[in-house]
Amino acid sequence: MSSHPKSHMLLERNQTCMEGAEGRVGHVYADLGERFSLKGRRHTNQYAQLYFQRLMNVSPGLSELARQKWKTVKKSTILDVQIGQDCWVLGTLYKHMKKKPCVLDEYNIDFDPDQEKPEKYTAEDDYLIMEDEGARMKLIGDALPKSLLVTGVVIAVRGKEVEGGDFQVSDVCFRTPQLHQTVPEVMEDKYVALLSGLDVGDAKDPLKTLLLVQYLIGSLGSEYDQVLSSKITRVVVAGNAMAYVEPPSLKLGEKQQKSRLTEPLKELEVYLSQLAATVPLDIMPGMQDPANLSLPQQPLHACMCGEAGKLDMLNRVHNPHNFSIDGAEFLGTSGQNIDDMYRFSSETDRLKLLEMSLTWGHMVPTAPDTLPCFPFSDKDPFIIQSCPHVYFAGNQPQYSQKLVQCSEGTSTRLITVPSFAQTGTVVLVNTRTLKCHPITFDVSAIGA
Structure with missing residues (x-):
């Protein structure tokens, strides 16, 4: 991580000017997720305070909109x-x-714990x-x-x-979130790669993941593919980097039990090391990852990343994750919010639920009722104060995207990022135009 020699841009707090690896374009990055940190906080409050803070924070803006309407x-x-x-x-x-x-x-007395x-x-x-x-x-x-x-x-x-x-x-x-700032004019195309659900350690064929890593570091594909991958300024893993590991049987020996738990971590370390040596990488925790269950999930512990955790370009971040690249603001989750909204509404279109979350001005409305979260007493960090340029949710069944208009002509790109293990799909977002497109790795025909 170093200063870009040709950059004359004044960097605000928490901004970093990233110089790309050899042959890769640089960018200005800012982590905007400080409000999701739980440092110094304790789980001693009642959840009623969180609902009260939500109501008090949303009321002024919503009241003004209602009066105008x-x-x-x-x-x-x-x-x-x-x-x-x-x-x-x-x-x-x-x-x-x-x-x-x-x-x-x-x-x-009639409860069946095994009921589906x-x-x-x-x-x-x-x-x-x-x-x-x-x-x-x-x-x-x-x-x-x-x-x-x-x-x-x-x-x-x-x-x-x-x-x-x-x-x-x-x-x-x-309540409609306030307007976001316009994206500063950028002359060249740069991309953010969004992916989720790597499920490393699920004992399935890892070929898709190997090909993904090789593509992202610029070692796979045609000359066009390599030029495109060189324009990827940052990779964001939106949760579930690891597969869910069943607790090892007590019948197994201590060495076997340890192996069952550590092998996925070792495999993940290899992938992270290869990626973070070449391209800046943000890794968010998800439902399956070894992190706290309640939202906001805190960054993965450094020991979970092994030697990769020592690399400057590996950035362990919160879930939700809020950041900006060259002035384009991204806001996203590992998908628990959309999964929970899906269970408790009749809507079957997950992209529509993501849109409604933006319309309501709240990322996780069902927390803490049906989705665990920290009992904040002084704020509700999940309120969407301003429209991001890109709003995404990871670990969804399929890829979908939509550009929605906010007030006064501004717009937000909504993206459901599919599980890579299930679909082999990664999403590239152009930070200049906010357009996006999927890239799918299909290995089904190999060896057939």
């Missing part, structure tokens, strides 16, 4: 809502779902409840996208209270 309509608290009076109310949603699993279920978990927990009789600082009320009406919404979303609704105490919704308003 419903100019002549009065704002009310839930306690002050009157029957038949048109008004709008702001609060946090709770989705009542009979099928939602409960931690007390295991104490039920359903793909979704939704049902026709699910309903939404809104809660503010003083009370709660049930929301009804076709204007409310009940099947799409999940617990934890802060929303403003317009309507009237009806007989029985329910609130008949006639319109809704979500």
